[in-house]
Amino acid sequence: MASIRRPSFLILLALAPAPLHGYAVIKEVARLSDDKTRLAAGTLYAALDRLSDEGLVQVDREETVDGRLRRYYRLTDPGIAALAAEAEQMRRDARMVTRRLSAARPVGAPRPA
Template sequence: MEAAIKTEEFLPLREPTFFILLSISNQKKHGYAILQDTESLSGGKIKLSNGTLYGALTRLLDQGLIERVPSDEPAASGKPRKAYQLTRTGASVLQAEIERLENLVRTARRHLPELTG
């Protein structure tokens, strides 16, 4: 059988990392676009700091959850932007994280039936 990727090793994701992966899950983006997208996705609640963003990108590249790809955008002045997209592993991890979150909510609701929110 295939060498199964142990997605659990990467879980749980912290909130900023979760949004970074989610942000690029439907299309590749460069750093600054991830910043804006995360703020938009979270309804303005979450504003990633630069330290978090670029630190996480470096880490995620290293872990093989994301990869660098050439940007579509006008390369303009010989300075190509850095676009990132999910790898298959990254997509698996994101999906596993969503399932983990759903389990968490289910467990909590089971344990606290009075909170039907």
């Protein structure tokens, strides 16, 4: 499976606990990323459409609030599996980085004889 792009990963992560509507996804992605990732509405809905086409998310329900349609999205079983697989890949990558950094010699240290 190909790696999930960061915004899509954060969208899936935002939806992991429970279905959310679009604006709630935007706010949760910002919170999860410490405001480093801020999704515009157009970007979010394009990503949700793509994730839906890939079978990773689906519409959970729709409701009307103050005369506006609010669509809630949720993870599908394949979406849960993709998120779990991406998390496992991140764990493997972090272990690899940790091993390589522990083997790195400090800058300016003499070379072994």
